Amino acid sequence: MTHAAAAVSRPHRGTIFLEDDATIVSQEAFPGDQFILRVNAPRTAAAATPGSFAHLTCDAELPMRRPLSIMRADAAAGWVDILYKIVGPGLKLLSQKRPGDRISVLGPIGKGFTPHTERPRTLLVGGGVGIPPMVFLAEHLRERTDAKWTPLVLMGSEIPFPFRLKPSTVLAPGIPDGVIACMPLLEGWGIASRLASFGDFPGCYHGYVTDLAADWLKSLDKEVLGEVEMFACGPTPMLQAAAKVASRFGIPCQVSLEEFMACAVGGCAGCAVRVMTPEGPAMKRVCVDGPVFDARAVFPE
């Protein structure tokens, strides 16, 4: 194989860093066993892109790492933020780490989201622990100057949101009346966000976040729809619903998949999923070929 061919078939080589002495900066607890972890991992922070993730050791006693999305990255300060919800023993152990403790971080991993300048009205849809990559993508778009990016971030959760809800002052025309609760972090950046839940949370849309997305899309005329691109991360049924909504309104959609991961660096093929490519169906590794894929490629109609 030529050098060029090797680079094409293994594009992740040389871009994933092992930071064995990453130091915990802070760990904040939220209701519903949710945590925001800030960890000093400068090389991961410098190379992270929206949609990429890190593979973390949760404790020295636990050999298997856990894949977690990067929610924010500050290259200058050298930290990354991660939002997670305890599922089993790994994340339980991670939640017990305190500032100053050290963990091993492998990252950043994966092919993230690719927004297109001809569609600057970005619709970001995050469900549960699919919220973090949407925050990263929103912050990234806010900093880009190559188009008039206007992100609208819609988030769904059936447990309390891992932030204090507040009424938004950033306009979001087309969002149903009364749906005013937002994420303060995004609000502070001047980015419109709205929340959805079947729970009884004030100011939230009562229903699925993808139905809120459909309601907003319904309010747009054809010309404006032509400028919209959708990005989604969350549980598989939510991604399937997002793909259907995108197809109904004729807009492109990128989805971030979750799979059980062993190595997370493309070596074991344990995370392979069937994806439709221009050459026909193929098996792709979620860790390094994804986790972001075109919605039509993973959920063909």
Ligand SMILES: Cc1cc2nc3c(=O)[nH]c(=O)nc-3n(C[C@H](O)[C@H](O)[C@H](O)COP(=O)(O)OP(=O)(O)OC[C@H]3O[C@@H](n4cnc5c(N)ncnc54)[C@H](O)[C@@H]3O)c2cc1C
């Ligand atoms: C690309 C990617 C990004 C993710 N981002 C986040 C995030 O930002 N926040 C968050 O809370 N969760 C995220 N997850 C899910 C998270 O990795 C699992 O919830 C976590 O590994 C569970 O570990 P545990 O020890 O607590 O649970 P256990 O159930 O004890 O885990 C047992 C094993 O299963 C694996 N595993 C369990 N659930 C999953 C899963 N859904 N996906 C992949 N491996 C799993 C673990 O790695 C471990 O090897 C992400 C998963 C992937 C693949």
Ligand code: FES
């Ligand atoms: S987890 Fe090993 S190839 Fe993806």
